[in-house]
Amino acid sequence: MIDVHYWPTPNGWKVTIMLEECGLSYRIVPVDIGGGDQFRPEFLRISPNNRMPAIVDHEPADGGAPLSVFESGAILEYLADKSGRFLPVAARERFRVLQWVHWQMANLGPMMGNANHFKNYAKNIVDDPVKLEYGVRRFVGEVDRLAGVMDAQLSANTYLAGDDYSIADIVTWPWAMLAARLVDETLWEKFPHLKRWIDAVGARPAVERGRRVGSELGKRELTEAEERARRELLFNQTSDKVRVAREQAARAGRG
Numbered sequence: 001m002i003d004v005h006y007w008p009t010p011n012g013w014k015v016t017i018m019l020e021e022c023g024l025s026y027r028i029v030p031v032d033i034g035g036g037d038q039f040r041p042e043f044l045r046i047s048p049n050n051r052m053p054a055i056v057d058h059e060p061a062d063g064g065a066p067l068s069v070f071e072s073g074a075i076l077e078y079l080a081d082k083s084g085r086f087l088p089v090a091a092r093e094r095f096r097v098l099q100w101v102h103w104q105m106a107n108l109g110p111m112m113g114n115a116n117h118f119k120n121y122a123k124n125i126v127d128d129p130v131k132l133e134y135g136v137r138r139f140v141g142e143v144d145r146l147a148g149v150m151d152a153q154l155s156a157n158t159y160l161a162g163d164d165y166s167i168a169d170i171v172t173w174p175w176a177m178l179a180a181r182l183v184d185e186t187l188w189e190k191f192p193h194l195k196r197w198i199d200a201v202g203a204r205p206a207v208e209r210g211r212r213v214g215s216e217l218g219k220r221e222l223t224e225a226e227e228r229a230r231r232e233l234l235f236n237q238t239s240d241k242v243r244v245a246r247e248q249a250a251r252a253g254r255g
Helices: 012-020 070-085 090-126 129-155 167-176 186-190 193-202 205-213 224-235 238-254
Strands: 002-006 026-030 056-057 067-070
Touching: 002 012, 012 026, 012 056, 012 070, 012 090, 012 167, 012 205, 026 067, 056 070, 067 070, 067 238, 070 090, 070 167, 090 129, 090 167, 129 193, 167 193, 167 205, 193 205
Parallel strands: 002 026
Antiparallel strands: 002 056, 056 067
C-alpha cells in the first residue's frame, strides 16, 4: 500500500494519475495546503520542502522499512521503476523521457504557477493593477512560449518523448491542459498538435480517474477572513515559518 499525501492540484494529479495507470494500491492522506497541513511535523519528516505531493511506500522493492519520496517528478520516476511501466530501461530511450520530465518540473509547472498567481490571485492582494501588469505579461507570455515548445515537439511525435506514452506525458498533462485558461482559448487554435495530445491523454480512463481523486476536498464555503488567512499562508512564506515547523518536528522526534 502507498500513502499519498495529497491535495487536488495539478502536482497532486500527476501522482494519482500515475497510480491509476499502474494499477497500484494507494490511500489518500489529505494535505490541506491552505490550512497549513504542509507545516505539520509529521508531514515535514517525509517532505522537508513543505510541499505536497509526497508518498510513503509501505512495500518497497527492497523489502525494507517504508520508503518516502517527495517531489512529483521523483515520485513518478519511483513509481515507474516500481511498476516497470511508462519509463524505458534502455539508457537512450530512458533519458529521452526524463529530459521532458525535468523540462516540466523546471519550466511548465513553475511558469504556470507564477502566471496563475499574478493573473488570478495577486489582484486580491495588490490594489494597483499597473503594478501587476509586468508580472502577468512576463509569465503568461512564458506559458504561451512553452505551449509552442510542446506543439513543435508534438508535431513530429505522438507523445512528448516519442511514439510511446510515458511519465513525460503524465507529469505534463495536468498543467498543460489548463494552459488556455491562463492565456486564452485561442491557444488551442494556435497550437493544434498540443490540443490533439491534450485530448488524447485526457481520454485515457486512468487519467480521468486520477484527475477526479479528492475532488470533494476543499469544497467548504470560506469566510472572507478565512480566504485572507489562506492567501497569507500560501503566498507569504519565509524561512521563519519552515524553521519553526522543523523545530517542532525535531522536538516531536526526540519525544
